[in-house]
Amino acid sequence: MRVLGIESSCDETGVAIYDSNQGLMGEELYSQVELHARYGGVVPELASRDHIRKVLPLIDKVLRACPTHEDRPPVDAVAYTAGPGLVGALLVGSSLARSLAFGWGVPSIGVHHMEGHLLSPMLAEEMPGFPFVALLVSGGHTLLVDVKAHGQYTVLGQSLDDAVGEAFDKTAKLMGLPYPGGPELAKLAEQGDATRFDFPRPMLKKPGLDFSFSGLKTSVLLAWQASDQSAQVRTDIAASFQQAVVDTLTVKVKRALKATGHSVVMVAGGVGANKQLRAQLDVACKSVGARACFPPMRLCTDNGAMIAYAGWLRLQRDGLNASYDEPVRARWSLEELR
Ligand code: KG4
Ligand code: ZN
DSSP, X not given: XXXXXXXXXXXXXXXXXXXXXXXXXXXXXXXXXXXXXXXXXXOHHHHHHHHHHHHHHHHHHHXXXXXXXXXXXXXXXXEEXXXXXXXXXXXXXXXXHHHHHHHHTOOEEEEEHHHHXXXXXXXXXXXXXXXXXXXXXXXXXXXXXXXEETTEEEEEEEBSSSOHHHHHHHHHHHTTOOSSHHHHHHHHHTTSOTTSSOOOOTTSSSSSSOBOOHHHHHHXXXXXXXXXXXXXXXXXXXHHHHHHHHHHHHHHHHHHHHHHOOXXXXXXXXXXXXXXXXXXHHHHHHHTTOXXXXXXXXXXXXXXXXXXXXXXXXXXXXXXXXXXXXXXXXXXXXGGOO
């Protein structure tokens, strides 16, 4: 079975084809980073308009790269991100996906963006199967999820305020780093002294698995304002901030592994590309006899491959006749999925 996946929930247009026998057949990604950079953040209306411009040419490109039969539709189904995300941006992907599916006479499947992230490590070879703990860390979400099986998700903990990626982006912005701040701040942190500023590790003293990052952000702001704002201070704050975040995530992951009894944590979402997080979680999990799995870097941030794959898994489970034509939603809990 071959599934075309379309991702358009935020500022990346991602398109890919997943084939159940051959794996990923083609992937295209267009990032709108430059478009939004001058505004310091994603402008929803501009994002929607840009998805319109980019999505069809990208689909055309992946289809051309795949051998097809003239007398058959090029794919067996079309999967699209139905939410959560920016409604206008989601509508672009879903309208096109449903139109193409209608024209080709194949089903369309609305995919939950976070389920796409959560399953994305399984696109890589030699990944363990269910059950596992998922740590989903993106610009919009910070979630610890007990994944018992495909579609059986229990949210163990989440951020009560800013998402981790958002905290990275806002911290970067307040120190004058260019948009998108997260990766820039992480790059800077590699050269900094992570012990120079003793930032709080939020919520660690309390039991439970929820997160809160707004207090940490305020501590950074106060430290930055009280400093001489030199390049060295910026670098050391970046390193100290990153270390506080990574320490917090590491402790919570260990708690989640203990609470569920699972021995694997799958890390996904944009912040999953953070090198320090990858290295530290790897060591911490090994120390408790568990394993941390990460998708390849290119699959950490938003992409079409995870949507094609998540769509394929649902069709494989329920059959091509199942109806998954979801309306788009800005908000959508993972626990509502089956
Ligand atoms: O999953 P994603 O591509 O989009 C959302 O669904 O939000 O995640 C984007 C987020 C942004 O906040 C970005 O700053 C952050 O992931 N990010 C990073 C790194 N790369 C991307 N944060 C920390 N370190 C990185 N290397
Ligand atoms: Zn995402």
